[in-house]
Every structure is written in C-alpha cells, then in structure tokens.
Amino acid sequence: VNAGWKMEDVMAEEIKVxxxxxxxxxxxxxxxxxxxxxxxxATLVHRAIGDWLHCIFxxxxxxxxxxxxxxxxxxxxxxxxxxxxxxxxxxxxDPELKRKIIGKEFICVFDAFAKELENNLGKKPxxxxxxxxxxxxxxxxxxxxTGRSHSHTIKSHHNVGGLPKDMKLKLIEPLKLLFKDEVxxxxxxxxxxxxxxxxxxxxxxxxAVRVLGDVTEDNALxxxxxxxxxxxxxxxxxxxxxxxxxxxAVFLPVKSVGVQGDQRTHSHVVALRAVTSQDGMTAxxxxxxxxxxxxxxxxxxxxxxxxxxxxxxxxxKPPSTIxxx
Ligand code: XMP
Numbered sequence: 474v475n476a477g478w479k480m481e482d483v484m485a486e487e488i489k490v491x492x493x494x495x496x497x498x499x500x501x502x503x504x505x506x507x508x509x510x511x512x513x514x515a516t517l518v519h520r521a522i523g524d525w526l527h528c529i530f531x532x533x534x535x536x537x538x539x540x541x542x543x544x545x546x547x548x549x550x551x552x553x554x555x556x557x558x559x560x561x562x563x564x565x566x567d568p569e570l571k572r573k574i575i576g577k578e579f580i581c582v583f584d585a586f587a588k589e590l591e592n593n594l595g596k597k598p599x600x601x602x603x604x605x606x607x608x609x610x611x612x613x614x615x616x617x618x619t620g621r622s623h624s625h626t627i628k629s630h631h632n633v634g635g636l637p638k639d640m641k642l643k644l645i646e647p648l649k650l651l652f653k654d655e656v657x658x659x660x661x662x663x664x665x666x667x668x669x670x671x672x673x674x675x676x677x678x679x680x681a682v683r684v685l686g687d688v689t690e691d692n693a694l695x696x697x698x699x700x701x702x703x704x705x706x707x708x709x710x711x712x713x714x715x716x717x718x719x720x721x722a723v724f725l726p727v728k729s730v731g732v733q734g735d736q737r738t739h740s741h742v743v744a745l746r747a748v749t750s751q752d753g754m755t756a757x758x759x760x761x762x763x764x765x766x767x768x769x770x771x772x773x774x775x776x777x778x779x780x781x782x783x784x785x786x787x788x789x790k791p792p793s794t795i796x797x798x
Contacts, residue, residue: 478655480655480658480659480662481662483651483655483659484517484520484659484662484663487517487521487647488517488520488521490647491517491518491521491522491645491647492521492522494600494645495521495522495525495599495600495645496599498525498596499525499598499599499600500525500526500527500590500594500596500597500598500599500600501518501522501525501526501527501598501599501600501601501602501645502526502527502528502529502583502586502587502590502598502600502601502602502642503515503518503526503527503528503529503601503602503603504528504529504530504531504579504582504583504601504602504603505528505529505530505537505541505547505549506531506604506675506677506679507530507537507675508604508672508674508675508677509604509653509656509657509660509665509669509670509672509674510604510605510606510648510653510656510674511602511603511604511677512540512541512545512604512660512665512669513604513648513656513657513659513660513663513665513670514602514603514604514645514646514647514648515528515545515547515602515604516545516547516660516663516665517647517648517659517663518602518645518647519545519546519547520663524548526547526548526602527548527550527586527590527598528541528547528548528549528550529549529550529551529552529582529583529586530549530550530551530552531552531553531554531579531582532551532552532553532554532555537669538551540666540669544665544666544669545665550586552582552586554578554582557578557581557582558575558578558681559688559689561574561577561578562574562575562681562687562688562689563687563689564687564689565687565688566686566687566726568628568682568798569628569629571678571681571682571688571798572628572629572678572682572798573629575678575679575681576629576678580640583601583642587642598642599642599643600642600643600644600645601640601642601643601644601645602644602645602646602647603644603645603646604646604648604656605646605648605649606648606649606651606652606653606656607648607649607650607651607652608652608653608752608753608754610649611754612627612628612754627794628794628796628798652751652752653674653752653753654751654752657670657671671714671715673705673714673717673718673719673720673721674718674719674753676796680694680697680698682796682797682798683697683721683722683723683724683796683797683798684697684723684724685723685724685725685726685797685798686726687726690726691741691779692779693724694724696724696741696743696777696778696779696780697722697723697724697743699776699777700722700724700743700773700777700780701721701722703769703772703773703776703777704720704721704722704745704769704773705720705721707765707768707769707772708720708747711762711765716749716759717747717748717749717759718748718749718750718753718756719746719747719748719750719753719756719795720745720746720747720748720759721745721746721747722743722744722745722746723743723744723745723746723786723797724741724743725741725742725743725744725784727741727742728740728741728742729742729781729782730781731774731781731782733774733781738781740779740780740781740782741779741780741781741782742780742781742782742783742784743773743777743780743782743783743784744783744784744785744786744797745769745783745784745785745786746758746786746795746797747759747761748789748790748795750790750795753795754790755789755790755791756789756790756795757789758786758787758788758789761785766785769783770783
C-alpha cells in the first residue's frame with residue numbers, strides 16, 4: 474500500500490495534520506494500553522501538541538508507568554478499574570459481546586477521566602487518540618469494494634468496532650494507515666526505547682479475551698497471568714523472544730483429570746500459543762524445540778495451582794485467528 478514512504482515524512486505529515494485539526498486551546502485524551510501502538514500514537518501526538526495531551530492508563534498490572542513517565546515524558550494518570558470491568562463481564566461468555574462490553578466500559582472510564590479534566594481545566598477535552606492500525610481497520614470494518622460486508626467482520630477490535638456510536642469525543646488515529654513494523658520504525662524515530670518497541674503485541678481488550686468464556690470464573694485471570702509469565706520468561710531465557718511475533722497463554726473453561734503427587738486431580742487446561750507473522754493478518758505457528766516445551770510444561774504444572782494439563786496450539790492464521798476470542 475505504501476511502498477516508498479519514508480517514516481520521517483510520515484511523522485512530519487502526521488504532526489502537521491494533528492496541529493491543523495486540534496485547536497490551540499483544545500485538550501486531547503489518550504488511553505495507553507501498555508502496547509506499542511497506543512504508546513507510539515501518544516508520543517506522536519505529544520510531539521505535536523505537548524501537554525494539551527492527557528493520557529490515562531487503565532492498570533492491568535503491568536510495570537509500564539515508569540516508561541511512560543521517565544522515558545517518554547508523557548503526562549499519564551493511572552486508574553485501576555479492574556473491579557468495574559469484572560462486574561460487567563460476570564457471566565458473559567460470547568466473545569463478541571465480551572469485546573463490546575469491554576469497549577463500552579473503556580469509554581465509561583474515559584468519560585469519567587474527561588469529566589475530571591474538565592473540572593480541573595475548565596474545558597472539555599475534544600479529541601480521543603487511538604492507536605488503530607491498518608490491519609485493525611480491515612479486520613473490524615472491511616472497506617467498501619473489498620467484497621467483505623460488515624456481516625463478515627472477523628472480530629470487533631476494541632478501538633474500532635467497540636466504540637459507541639454516540640461518543641462525543643472526535644477521534645485522532647495517526648497510525649491508521651500503518652502496519653506494525655512501520656509503527657515500530659516510527660517509534661524509533663520518536664525515540665521510544667527499543668526494549669519497549671520490540672514487545673509482543675497485546676490485544677487492547679486485555680487478558681479478558683484470553684480467558685475463554687466467563688472471565689470471573691475459577692480465579693482464571695490470576696492463573697493465566699502465572700502461566701503466561703512462565704511461558705514468556707522461558708521464551709526470553711531461550712533467546713527466541715525476538716523471533717516470535719507473539720506468544721501467550723490461554724485459559725480454557727475445561728477441566729481434565731490428572732495425577733499429581735499420587736493424587737487424582739481435576740483441574741484446568743491451559744493452551745500455549747506462539748506465532749510468527751509480518752503484520753498479524755496471517756500467521757504461522759512457531760515450532761519450538763521439544764526440550765523447550767518439556768521444560769515449560771513441567772514448570773507450569775509444578776508451579777501453577779489449578780492447572781494439570783497444557784495444550785499447544787499448532788494452528789496457523791487462517792484458519793484460526795491469533796487470539797482465541
Ligand atoms: P487476531 O486475533 O484478530 O489478532 O488474529 C491479530 C492481532 O491483533 C491483536 N488484537 C488486537 N489489538 N485491539 C488491539 O489493539 C483488539 O481488540 C485486538 N484484538 C486482537 C492480536 O493480539 C494480534 O496481534
């Protein structure tokens with residue numbers, strides 16, 4: 474689509490577009506997810522309008538606040554809305570409904586943040602920055618002429634299909650024509666630390682789409698975090714993190730029988746997923762060494778309470794998507 478673009482030119486052009494759109498006394502808000510896209514989008518907008526940008530980070534337990542403040546000088550407010558999200562998701566199992574609820578709840582959190590800013594600054598924020606990429610747009614809302622109608626939507630990415638129609642804030646989506654590798658290039662020019670830029674993508678709706686079914690069941694989120702940490706640390710220790718587009722664990726709403734320490738157990742099954750990809754639109758499953766897998770499975774079953782079986786996802790995209798929901 475964009476052969477021949479130079480990222481310096483893209484940056485300069487986007488800064489110009491943002492400055493033209495945003496009035497000299499308009500405030501802008503941006504939700505940081507901790508991922509590369511929203512961080513690069515916020516850094517770009519900050520470059521354009523400085524501290525008229527106000528970021529909110531909805532805490533998901535990741536240690537990224539320091540990067541935002543110390544390395545990127547972004548003005549960020551951190552909010553812990555875990556309980557609010559979980560209460561809305563209780564009992565919900567349909568993947569699209571989960572995504573819609575999460576999208577709506579994000580907007581409620583932004584609205585509260587916007588109101589607070591209005592009280593403090595005496596003026597309503599007018600714009601919302603989103604780190605939407607080109608593949609997000611294609612997969613959520615296929616453009617006309619592609620032969621795919623809305624009934625062919627693959628999944629509602631929280632930042633595209635999940636936004637309510639009556640939202641008052643106008644959107645700024647400076648990465649909308651870019652692919653992930655281009656966003657990383659842009660991030661490098663904006664001096665976002667390399668350690669941050671090479672992080673695996675993380676879905677905007679968070680871990681909720683990696684707990685299949687009801688997120689609030691069986692201590693699922695805690696279990697998933699523990700399994701994921703073991704898996705990702707093992708990948709880093711093996712020196713293969715940068716060869717993988719994305720790796721993560723999935724919590725399945727399935728229990729199976731096991732035997733641990735001479736005891737019969739009836740515990741959860743988790744799945745491991747790792748893929749290589751150029752842009753997330755298609756992907757191949759990653760072939761681990763057998764010894765690596767033996768070691769990871771042993772670590773997971775020995776250390777994570779409530780898990781007695783590990784499955785490996787060896788499906789490419791297509792036919793599967795990368796995330797399970
Ligand atoms: P799928 O599961 O559609 O994922 O094959 C493709 C890539 O997009 C990420 N992903 C998301 N990113 N908001 C995002 O910002 C979302 O709602 C979302 N859903 C999936 C996914 O992790 C993969 O890298």
